[in-house]
Every structure is written in C-alpha cells, then in structure tokens.
Amino acid sequence: MKSDNVKSGLQQAPHRSLFNALGMTKEELERPLIGIVSSYNEIVPGHMNLDKITEAVRTGVLMAGGTPVVFPAIAVCDGIAMGHIGMKYSLITRELIADSTEAMAIAHQFDGLVMVPNCDKNVPGLLMAAARVNIPTIFVSGGPMLAGKMRDGQRTCLSHMFEAVGARAAGKIDDEKLEEYESRACPTCGSCSGMYTANSMNCLTEALGMALPGNGTIPAVMSDRIRLAKHTGMQIMELVRQNIRPRDIMNEKALRNAMAVDMALGCSTNSMLHLPAIAHEAGVKLDLEVANEISAKTPNLCHLAPAGDTYIEDLNEAGGVYAVMNELAKKNLLSTDMITCTGKTVWENIRDCKNRNPEIIRPVEEPYSETGGIAVLKGNLAPLGSVVKRAAVVPEMMVHEGPARVFDCEEDAIAAILGGQIKKGDVVVIRYEGPRGGPGMREMLNPTSAITGMGLEQYCALITDGRFSGASRGASIGHISPEAAVGGPIALVQEGDIISIDIPHNALNLKVSDSELERRRAAWKPREPKVTTGALRRYAALVTSANTGAVLVAPEDR
Structure with missing residues (x-):
C-alpha cells in the first residue's frame, strides 16, 4: 500500500506515534488510508450539506474495509461574490484548491481519495488535483438545489433573481415582486438549480467517468444523495483494490466524451476554461479548436434553465446524464470502451439508461439544434x-x-x-x-x-x-x-x-x-x-x- 510509506517499518515508528495521537488503532493502520476531501463550509449554500455527505462517505469506506481520514478544501460562493471585488477571487480558488489538495494527498501518502465538492471552482480544482496526484479517486457532490416556486406557480431560480434587479430598475416589477423573488429563488441547500457552472461540472464528472450515476443530478435534499455517498465510499475501496487511477479514466477519449456531453446538455461557458485545464493535468491536449469540432457534430438535447424553463431535478427524473449519453451513443458520438470509476466501461454504464422524458431530453433524432450548446x-x-x-x-x-x-x-x-x-x-x-x-x-x-x-x-x-x-x-x-x-x-x-x-x-x-x-x-x-x-x-x-x-x-x- 502507498500508505506503508508512513505507517510500516522501523523508520516509520515516529509516524505511527503520531497516528496513535490521532486515536487510531493498529487495526485501522492495517487498512488502506482513504483521504476524504470535504468542501463543507457554512457560507456556500451548495456546501452547507456536505458534512452529511462526508459522513455518509466515511460510513461507506468503513463498510468496505478502509480507514477514512477527512481533510478540508475551500470553496467560494460565486453568487455571494458576484458584482464586487470578491469575484476577483473566485477563479483563483481553483488553483488554490488543486495545489492544496495535491499537497495534502502526497504529504500524507493516502492510498485513495474521495472528493466531496459541489460548486463552481471546487469541482474542477479537485479534478485537476486528482489528475496530478493520480491515485485511485472518486467524486460525489452535494447535489443541486430544487427550483423555487413563485406564488403564481411559476418556477424560478437564481438567474431569475439577478434578472429581477434589472426588471425593477426598468420599472417592470415593484419592490413586493422583487422581495418575492428574494424569498423563493433559492429554496433549499445545493448548487443553484439551473445548468450553471456547478451543475455543469458535476454532470461532466459523470461523463468523464469519475463519479457514480446520479452525481450531477440527484437533488441535494433527497435521501438518494446520502445513499450515493455511501456507495461512493464503498467504491473507492474497489478502485484501490484494482488500482484504477484518474489518468486511466480521464484519457483523451473520456475528455472528448465530456465535451460532447457538455454540448448536448448546453453547459456553462466556464466549462471551456475548466475542461482544458483538467486535460492539461491529465497530460491530454484539449483546446478550443477541439470544442468547435465536437460542437459541429453534437446535437443540443437539453434546454435547462436559463436556456429553458426546466431544471436539474427534471433532468434527474428524465434519466440523468447517462440517459443523455445513451442518446449520443445512438449516433456513435461517444467512445464507449473506456474504464470508469464504476469498474465498468462507459457502454456497460449507459446501455440500460433510457430517456424517460423526451420533453426534457430531446431524442437525438429530434434535437433543439444539430450543433452543440456552446x-x-x-x-x-x-x-x-x-x-x-x-x-x-x-x-x-x-x-x-x-x-x-x-x-x-x-x-x-x-x-x-x-x-x-x-x-x-x-x-x-x-x-x-x-x-x-x-x-x-x-x-x-x-x-x-x-x-x-x-x-x-x-x-x-x-x-x-x-x-x-x-x-x-x-x-x-x-x-x-x-x-x-x-x-x-x-x-x-x-x-x-x-x-x-x-x-x-x-x-x-x-x-x-x-x-x-x-x-x-x-x-x-x-x-x-x-x-x-x-x-x-x-x-x-x-x-x-x-x-x-x-x-x-x-x-x-x-
């Protein structure tokens, strides 16, 4: 085990004394050490539930015979940072997250990692770290927020809230309506409910093969999310046993798959910053020329908010990311023979995942457009x-x-x-x-x-x-x-x-x-x-x- 570098042999006796100080038993030290990178904090709505997700991952690791060790990662709420000097700090946190996670993982010689992110720079930062460190790694996010609902029954979300500011300035709505948006746009914890950057990257983590099905779409408030986290904790032990590493999964084919799914879903333009950066860390060249090449042949199948009036919870009910991938596979728009974190190939993962709602996920024969969303x-x-x-x-x-x-x-x-x-x-x-x-x-x-x-x-x-x-x-x-x-x-x-x-x-x-x-x-x-x-x-x-x-x-x- 990689962790033997810090726990086995004569020279590691001082190290073991420090593990003793942590209260670890000899039995725990005989098992693989699994680092759980928890992005929990109390300022980001998408992260306020990650303590529960992290605890569920711990449970899964223990159930499967590992020793879980939690350490933190930072995260900024882009919504709260928006429109003032705070937004200058948002993108640089991606580099800080990648660097600090790399430092922690290598300094302590973990045998595997479970990444628990949710929001905009946190997901790509941890994917970059995973590619750099290249030990068995799997992701589980905190999940998307539910859409809000106005008193007239109209569903709403954070982008409507920002637009309401302009509508109020133009005299199109009054203060009472603005306050209604304030109280209803963000009704639960989770990453904001449209196909914004956080949900885009969580969905693309599935497409890359680095997360179990449902990671990008199961709402934060559903118990399915807790079960997903437990299964993720169990699955990291299987990845450690088989020595399946991020660079085995995030190869050129997988990254091109992710870009194709990006085009089909109509993801955030920020994905065009993050996917090439992740590819770079994995030793793969992925540039903007590739983006247009893939977009030219990949149909846009989803119009989730803000492009339309449907939300991530609707995508989940329609079959999720795997159903979208199944549609793309019908026209051979994906590579399907690569290994993923499930231990199965892409095709084995998606072949039985059907499109349950063609109004949410357009059939590949009837897309919104013949070209991609970006x-x-x-x-x-x-x-x-x-x-x-x-x-x-x-x-x-x-x-x-x-x-x-x-x-x-x-x-x-x-x-x-x-x-x-x-x-x-x-x-x-x-x-x-x-x-x-x-x-x-x-x-x-x-x-x-x-x-x-x-x-x-x-x-x-x-x-x-x-x-x-x-x-x-x-x-x-x-x-x-x-x-x-x-x-x-x-x-x-x-x-x-x-x-x-x-x-x-x-x-x-x-x-x-x-x-x-x-x-x-x-x-x-x-x-x-x-x-x-x-x-x-x-x-x-x-x-x-x-x-x-x-x-x-x-x-x-x-």
Whole structure:
C-alpha cells in the first residue's frame, strides 16, 4: 500500500506515534488510508450539506474495509461574490484548491481519495488535483438545489433573481415582486438549480467517468444523495483494490466524451476554461479548436434553465446524464470502451439508461439544434478565441451588428445599463476584466442579467475578456483572448466602432481596417492591474496571456 510509506517499518515508528495521537488503532493502520476531501463550509449554500455527505462517505469506506481520514478544501460562493471585488477571487480558488489538495494527498501518502465538492471552482480544482496526484479517486457532490416556486406557480431560480434587479430598475416589477423573488429563488441547500457552472461540472464528472450515476443530478435534499455517498465510499475501496487511477479514466477519449456531453446538455461557458485545464493535468491536449469540432457534430438535447424553463431535478427524473449519453451513443458520438470509476466501461454504464422524458431530453433524432450548446468564435476581435453559450442565445441575436459601448470595468457597464444609457442594437464591451487585467477574470452575470431584466436581451450583445456564468442568457460572449491587459484587440475598440457577431459561422469581428488597428496598437499603452492583496498580486504575475488556453497559471510557475 502507498500508505506503508508512513505507517510500516522501523523508520516509520515516529509516524505511527503520531497516528496513535490521532486515536487510531493498529487495526485501522492495517487498512488502506482513504483521504476524504470535504468542501463543507457554512457560507456556500451548495456546501452547507456536505458534512452529511462526508459522513455518509466515511460510513461507506468503513463498510468496505478502509480507514477514512477527512481533510478540508475551500470553496467560494460565486453568487455571494458576484458584482464586487470578491469575484476577483473566485477563479483563483481553483488553483488554490488543486495545489492544496495535491499537497495534502502526497504529504500524507493516502492510498485513495474521495472528493466531496459541489460548486463552481471546487469541482474542477479537485479534478485537476486528482489528475496530478493520480491515485485511485472518486467524486460525489452535494447535489443541486430544487427550483423555487413563485406564488403564481411559476418556477424560478437564481438567474431569475439577478434578472429581477434589472426588471425593477426598468420599472417592470415593484419592490413586493422583487422581495418575492428574494424569498423563493433559492429554496433549499445545493448548487443553484439551473445548468450553471456547478451543475455543469458535476454532470461532466459523470461523463468523464469519475463519479457514480446520479452525481450531477440527484437533488441535494433527497435521501438518494446520502445513499450515493455511501456507495461512493464503498467504491473507492474497489478502485484501490484494482488500482484504477484518474489518468486511466480521464484519457483523451473520456475528455472528448465530456465535451460532447457538455454540448448536448448546453453547459456553462466556464466549462471551456475548466475542461482544458483538467486535460492539461491529465497530460491530454484539449483546446478550443477541439470544442468547435465536437460542437459541429453534437446535437443540443437539453434546454435547462436559463436556456429553458426546466431544471436539474427534471433532468434527474428524465434519466440523468447517462440517459443523455445513451442518446449520443445512438449516433456513435461517444467512445464507449473506456474504464470508469464504476469498474465498468462507459457502454456497460449507459446501455440500460433510457430517456424517460423526451420533453426534457430531446431524442437525438429530434434535437433543439444539430450543433452543440456552446460555440467558439474567432476573428480580428478574438484571434485566439471567445466563447458563447449558443443554446441560450435568442434567434434574433445569432447574427448581429451594432455600435460598441465601451467600458473598462463591470461596475461602469452596470451603471450605464440600469441607467438606461444602452439602446437597442448596442454591443456592450467590458474589458480589462481578464485573468491578468482584472485581475481574476470576474464573472459577468450582473451586467448580462441587467440587460435581460431591462428587456434588451433580443436587441443587445455583450462581449468581455472576463467570463460568463452558465446563468447568462442572450448574446453574451466571454473569454475574449488575448485579453485587453496584454494588448488584445478588445483593448483597441473605440466607442461607436461597429462589431459584427455571426454565431452560426463562429465569427466575431471589429469592422475596422487592419491599418487602423495597427495604428491603435502602436498607440496602446499597458495598464497596471488593480491588485490590492497578496493572493491577487501573485495570481496576476503568474497568469498566462492566452486566458482561454489550457491553464490560467503557467505550469512552469506552479
């Protein structure tokens, strides 16, 4: 056992004395040591139930003959961090989570790991750590929140809450209605109920083969979630016995499968940051060119909120992620011969998982669209790429041209939108919000929700070198690369310039001559990022300029 390095032999006598200090018995030390990485805390709604999930995992490990050892991982609530300096810290926690989990796992020589995450950066951070450490590992999340219900019976969720702010500013709803949204949008613990980043990544963990069926979709408040956690604790012991490791599971085929499922589900655009980063840690190249290749042949089968009016709990009842994968397999859009954390192949996992509700999961022969839910756009405004959640764009905005309204930070853009300064046809440009320029690559849910709340979703686009949540709707194009802070073309846009968006043809262009762009580039001067603390300062110094590439922090600087 790997843990023999810290518990067996003459030289390990001091180590055993420290295990004695923990109250461990000789019998416990004779069993595999299983690290349980618990992301429990009392500030993130998606994590407030993880103490129960962690305890259920402990029970499963004990039942299967292992010795469970719990240690923590941090997590930020993106909703609470939204719209202020706190959002600058969200994305960097992915790197902190990966680094600190790697340190704990290797320092203590665990034989296996069970990751217990739930929210936006926590899931990809732990997947990155799993690939790095490469000891038998399995995931179980805390599960999604149930959808809320308004007094009139309409179902609701967090993205509606953000949009209600814009609706109130536009005078479309009153204070009483806003308060009703506040009290009903987030009715239970769990990751927010739409196909936002947290639920996207939990579903993709299933698609990767790193979690048992139901991990991405069983609601947080259901007892099935506790049973899933116990079975996960049992299954890690089987993975240890068979020595099945993350890099055996997360190979190139599995990562391409995850991207295909991403396109079918209509996941968050943030997945285009996280999947390449996970692939990088697993030694696999997965870039934005691959994304468009897979999107071109993968149909979009689900329109979960915010793209539609159905929720993760509905996907669960319809058959979950495996049912979606079964649909894709009908057209040979997945590789199905690889091993997964169940100990079975992908095909053995999904072959009996039927689509129980074709209104929630469209049959592969009758998709919402023949192409995937995410598109990568390129052009002279984004030569290295940009990302849009195509499944959530209204038909009227799939092709659009309009004058640029330019802002150098999120706050100024929001003030202009809510102040009625943005008109139909405008393209709102928010720059210097990238990984280095922000620093931290803030999520732009507030401005895009304000556009929707003001009733401009069908008329205005928003582009940024920041990023977008899975909760964003409309022609919201993020992850513009290179970012403004390193002289990317978005830094050269001037007020009133015409911007051309053509999502069907994957194009994003500034209608300015090459010579004029060169003149502006020659006159452009770098700006110092607005950093105030050690964590942001270190992050801004390390971050790569190609922010839509595989990693946010250059591997040689880790």
